[in-house]
Amino acid sequence: xxxxxxxxxxxxxxxxxxxxxxxxxxxxxxxxDQRMYKQxxxxxxxxxxxxxxxxxxxxxxxxxxxxxxxxxxxxxESGDFPWNPELxxxxxxxxxxxxxxxxDAAGRLHxxxxxxxxxSTDTRLYMKQAGADTIDALRALQRAILGAAEANIATVVPGxxxxxxxxxxxxxxxxxxxxxxxxxxxxxxxxxxxxxxxxTLGNGAMAGVPYPIDREFVASELGFSRVxxxxxxxxxxxxxxxxxxxxxxxxxxHLSRLAEEFVIWSSEEFGFLALSESYTTGSSIMPQKxxxxxxxxxxxxxxxxxxxLLSMLTTLKGLPLTYNRDLQEDKEGLFDSVDTLLAxxxxxxxxxxxxxxxxxxxxxAAESSYVLATDIADYLVGKGMPFREAxxxxxxxxxxxxxxxxxxxxxxxxxxxAASPLFxxxxxxxxxxxxxxxxxxxxxxxLGRVKDALEVAKARLKEAGK
Ligand code: ARG
Numbered sequence: 082x083x084x085x086x087x088x089x090x091x092x093x094x095x096x097x098x099x100x101x102x103x104x105x106x107x108x109x110x111x112x113x114d115q116r117m118y119k120q121x122x123x124x125x126x127x128x129x130x131x132x133x134x135x136x137x138x139x140x141x142x143x144x145x146x147x148x149x150x151x152x153x154x155x156x157x158e159s160g161d162f163p164w165n166p167e168l169x170x171x172x173x174x175x176x177x178x179x180x181x182x183x184x185d186a187a188g189r190l191h192x193x194x195x196x197x198x199x200x201s202t203d204t205r206l207y208m209k210q211a212g213a214d215t216i217d218a219l220r221a222l223q224r225a226i227l228g229a230a231e232a233n234i235a236t237v238v239p240g241x242x243x244x245x246x247x248x249x250x251x252x253x254x255x256x257x258x259x260x261x262x263x264x265x266x267x268x269x270x271x272x273x274x275x276x277x278x279x280x281t282l283g284n285g286a287m288a289g290v291p292y293p294i295d296r297e298f299v300a301s302e303l304g305f306s307r308v309x310x311x312x313x314x315x316x317x318x319x320x321x322x323x324x325x326x327x328x329x330x331x332x333x334x335h336l337s338r339l340a341e342e343f344v345i346w347s348s349e350e351f352g353f354l355a356l357s358e359s360y361t362t363g364s365s366i367m368p369q370k371x372x373x374x375x376x377x378x379x380x381x382x383x384x385x386x387x388x389x390l391l392s393m394l395t396t397l398k399g400l401p402l403t404y405n406r407d408l409q410e411d412k413e414g415l416f417d418s419v420d421t422l423l424a425x426x427x428x429x430x431x432x433x434x435x436x437x438x439x440x441x442x443x444x445x446a447a448e449s450s451y452v453l454a455t456d457i458a459d460y461l462v463g464k465g466m467p468f469r470e471a472x473x474x475x476x477x478x479x480x481x482x483x484x485x486x487x488x489x490x491x492x493x494x495x496x497x498x499a500a501s502p503l504f505x506x507x508x509x510x511x512x513x514x515x516x517x518x519x520x521x522x523x524x525x526x527x528l529g530r531v532k533d534a535l536e537v538a539k540a541r542l543k544e545a546g547k
Contacts, residue, residue, distance in 0.1 A: 105167065108406075113413050114171045115164065120206035121171050122154045124199060127302035128282060129190055137193060137292050142186040149183040150175070170409075171203075172196050193294050195286040197316040197404040204412065205277045206303060208325055211419045212274030215325075218426040219267045219332070220545060223260050225430040227538055229438070230256040234532070237513055238353065238443040239452055246450040249513040252438060253535065254526040259339055260538050266332040267545070273324035280305040284312035287403035317403040319393065319411050326390040329418040333386035336425050340379035343432060347373050352442045357435030360428070375432060379425045386421055389414035447513045453489040454479050456516045457508070464503040474501050 126147050133143025153175055156162040168174045173196075179187040230253035240250040280303065283289070283296040289312045296308045309315035346353035347361075356373055364370035396410045454475050461471035478500050482488060490512060497504040521527035 105169075108169060109166050110170045110409050110412065111164065111166050111168070111174060113416060114200075114203075115174070116416065117171055117203045117207050118157050118175070119154070120203040121175055121199070122150050123206065123303060124202045124282060125175065125190060126150050127299045128194055130302065131295050131299045132189070132192055132292075134298065135293055135295055137294070138189040142189050145183045145186040146179065146190050149179045149187065152182055153178050170196075170200075172199055193285065193290040193292040194282065195284075195316075197286050198281045198284040198312075200408075201281040201284075201316055201318075202303070204415075205279065205281065205305075205321060208277040208321060208415070209274055209304075212270050212277065212325060215270045215329075215332075215419070215422060215426070216267050216274075218423050218430075219263050219270070220542060222426050222430040222433070223263050223267075223538075223542055225433040226256050226260045226263070227535065227542070229433050229436065230260075230531075230535060233438050233440065234528075234535075236438060236440040236443060237447050237517065239447040239450060240526075246446065246452050248455055249447040249452050249516050250526040251517060251528060251531045252440075252443065253531045256433075257531070257534055257538060259335070262335040262338075263332070264541065266328065266335060269328035269331060270325070273321065273328050276324050277321040278306050279315075279321075280308045281315040284309060284315035287313050287316050313403045317400065317405075317408065319397055319408065322411055322415050323390070323393055323397070326386075326393055326415060326418055329422045330387050330390045333383040333422060333425065336422075336429055337380045337383040339429060339433075340376040343376040343436070344373045344380070347371075347376075347436075351446075353439055353446070355437045355439065356432060357437070360432045360435060375428050379428055379432075382421050382425055386418050389418045444513070448490065449488060451479050451482065451488065452513070453511055453516055456511050456519065457489060459519070460508055460511060461501060461503055464505070466501070466503055 129138075129143045129146040129150070132138045133140045138146075153162070156178070162174075162178065165174060165177070168177050176187065176190060179190065233252045233256075236252035237249055238252045238255055239246040240248050240255065280296060280300040282299050283294050300306070300308050309318075343354070343356065345351055347356050356371070356376070358371075360373070360375040361371040362374045364372060392414050393411060396407055400407055457478070458468065458471040458475040461474065462468050466474075478492075479489075482492070494504070494506060494509055497508050518527050521530060523530070
């Protein structure tokens with residue numbers, strides 16, 4: 082053997098070792114599924130207890146298994162657990178450690194179970210908690226919105242369409258629009274939670290298991306309200322995750338709209354609000370800057386939350402029944418959406434609570450504009466003119482005002498009269514406050530309606546248990 086061929090052999094060996102390492106790395110999910118350790122251990126404890134009760138394994142063995150699992154949990158929580166990525170996932174890590182701790186009895190835990198029904202049960206348990214946490218966070222955000230609405234109840238702001246000043250509204254009315262969005266989001270997360278709330282243990286690898294198990298017992302131990310009706314569907318269904326991901330995408334979209342308003346409103350051009358210092362950052366070069374980075378990130382992170390939904394939909398679309406390893410790809414994006422959404426909801430609540438609204442600036446923006454045009458047209462309608470005709474007259478009037486750099490408030494009564502003989506002296510009383518007060522309908526911006534809406538919103542939050 083020449084030196085040359087010797088070194089080639091060594092290189093080949095090193096390359097194949099690297100290949101093997103890469104190949105095993107490729108299948109490892111431990112770094113992201115270890116966050117389900119609590120759920121995995123709880124599932125195993127319930128399963129072992131059931132196996133013992135049913136006489137499928139000895140009661141003493143069940144007891145040893147449960148004791149060992151409690152130790153495993155303590156080890157994980159105290160940071161003493163010997164994690165081993167070569168064992169691929171959380172399930173194998175826990176089971177293997179159980180062997181080390183209790184010996185042979187550990188071998189009986191996986192009776193009447195497969196990692197397929199196990200991982201699904203763990204993920205469902207995790208998502209039930211994540212759903213509850215998300216709803217709690219949204220309720221806190223809604224509370225912050227109510228707080229800001231109440232604290233600024235007398236504040237007037239221009240309402241916009243096409244980002245053009247359209248009609249004056251109460252700031253509280255504007256804020257309460259977001260209360261409604263987050264209320265619907267909470268409803269969607271509750272529905273996703275309900276879909277996750279089904280026990281899949283007992284489905285085995287996919288056909289069910291040949292042991293006299295008690296699925297209802299395991300379900301009640303783990304707090305599931307139902308058990309799956311079809312084992313093949315059970316081990317391969319991930320719609321419950323898709324439901325969370327789509328609710329998250331919609332909620333992230335709402336959060337992004339709110340963030341966008343905060344970015345615009347805190348700009349020098351608008352100056353409608355000042356963000357609290359904890360939610361802005363300075364520029365490294367421009368000393369005068371207070372950048373709305375938190376709002377921008379809340380807006381920016383929407384992209385990955387959308388992406389996680391699309392990637393899971395794509396992963397699932399071509400899978401034949403039942404379990405395929407592709408399903409392992411369900412977790413990273415899902416957890417990322419949970420983390421991203423929870424953080425964004427918290428930041429948004431803090432941002433609203435800390436924002437200082439500039440009432441003078443908002444009122445001035447409403448007054449130095451043409452937002453009263455609709456009210457003047459509505460006035461003529463009140464005097465008997467068809468709305469379309471009134472629209473033409475007021476359009477001409479506002480064109481003239483815009484040309485002359487004046488506002489409706491600057492018009493003299495004679496100028497009104499020249500535009501239409503239907504105008505009477507009371508037209509001079511039409512201002513921003515009149516405009517708001519006149520929208521006295523359900524869902525409208527009249528102050529009384531907004532105050533009622535605030536009370537209803539508070540009652541709804543209370544009813545939701547927050
Ligand atoms: N880590 C796997 C996952 O997340 C666990 C299930 C493995 N099942 C199997 N048949 N290989 O999906």
